[in-house]
Amino acid sequence: xxxxxxxxxxxxxxxxxxxxQYKLHVTYLNRGQFLQEYSETxxxxxxSDPEAVISELESEVTRRKNFHKDSWSRQVQIAKEYExxxxxxxxxxxxxxxxxxxxxxxxxxxxxTTVEELSKVMKQHQQRMxxxxxxxxEFCQTFLSELTNFEESPLPKGRPNTMNRxxxxxxxxxxxxxxxxxxxxxxxxxxxxxxxxxxxxCLDSHKAFIVKYEVGKDVDLNYHFDNAxxxxxxxxxxxxxxxxxxxxxxxxxxxxxxxxxxxxxGVGLLHRAQQMHGALPISEGIRYNLILxxxxxxxxxxxxxxxxxxxxxxxxxxxxxxxxxxxxxxxCCAS
Numbered sequence: 208x209x210x211x212x213x214x215x216x217x218x219x220x221x222x223x224x225x226x227x228q229y230k231l232h233v234t235y236l237n238r239g240q241f242l243q244e245y246s247e248t249x250x251x252x253x254x255s256d257p258e259a260v261i262s263e264l265e266s267e268v269t270r271r272k273n274f275h276k277d278s279w280s281r282q283v284q285i286a287k288e289y290e291x292x293x294x295x296x297x298x299x300x301x302x303x304x305x306x307x308x309x310x311x312x313x314x315x316x317x318x319x320t321t322v323e324e325l326s327k328v329m330k331q332h333q334q335r336m337x338x339x340x341x342x343x344x345e346f347c348q349t350f351l352s353e354l355t356n357f358e359e360s361p362l363p364k365g366r367p368n369t370m371n372r373x374x375x376x377x378x379x380x381x382x383x384x385x386x387x388x389x390x391x392x393x394x395x396x397x398x399x400x401x402x403x404x405x406x407x408x409c410l411d412s413h414k415a416f417i418v419k420y421e422v423g424k425d426v427d428l429n430y431h432f433d434n435a436x437x438x439x440x441x442x443x444x445x446x447x448x449x450x451x452x453x454x455x456x457x458x459x460x461x462x463x464x465x466x467x468x469x470x471x472x473g474v475g476l477l478h479r480a481q482q483m484h485g486a487l488p489i490s491e492g493i494r495y496n497l498i499l500x501x502x503x504x505x506x507x508x509x510x511x512x513x514x515x516x517x518x519x520x521x522x523x524x525x526x527x528x529x530x531x532x533x534x535x536x537x538x539c540c541a542s
Contacts, residue, residue, distance in 0.1 A: 215531065216511040216518035218519070221236055226263065245257060286381055289380075289381075311325070315397050325401065338468070343473060354375060358375070377417065390499070397477065405480075405503075406505060411503060412527035414527065417443075431484070432481045432483050435501055435502050438498065438500055439477050440497070441476075442470035443472065449489050453467045520533050
């Protein structure tokens, strides 16, 4: 008997390391390779000593090698020691959802519904992007108070990635059941129609996290694409200024056209994850967004979006890894 295990790709340890000070994604194999490939670029960005960046990169590689084990340890500790402010939030309830969103999903579940019919009840943007209400304002406010309560606790926090240093990994906080229900029961009926060519009909894992922007900390987000097939980005508040999201082409396309979109509380923006995008700086207040990266192993098992090659798979013991899968033979059953 075989069982499916989630995996990461080997390139996780070497590619797409982000040097935040110079807003540069790099590949790091060793000191010599790095200096040869990036010294000129770093000098042009104002870096007087590219060698000084190496220790930062080696620390990031070490973090990545331990990431999944450390993340699971944090999740276990948080489950034992954290006392939620609002325990009812950890299971998705229809009352959290905007009635317009429920109606939209019901339409998507109706046999024969087309993209054109869905588009009439959503706001359609360029390049196959759509926005629609997802959560009620009341839920967003309660959810933010839960996040603040966790942030103020002494428990360890695993940040989403090197581009978002002040966010929260929702899986570690215990929201995986919530997010799985949201993905399976409410988002997949939409993506099945909107993005069948991007795995929207077979999304089987996710990474969910909060990004936080605040003056004096992270105020913007560099131009990038997501390590996923489909992304949902939901605004959780609106008491900040500026910070418009902007979009360019898909990562494999050549285009300079950029589209700017302002966010509204409770509204989700759905887009193909490998569309280039970023966020302009906020000028005042604190901004919170819920980011849901949805992944299809059927798609990414063929091509890793981070190295553009057939993935070299490394199974993880717990969690979804980076959404790749492998079937392993259960030795006990086989014997």
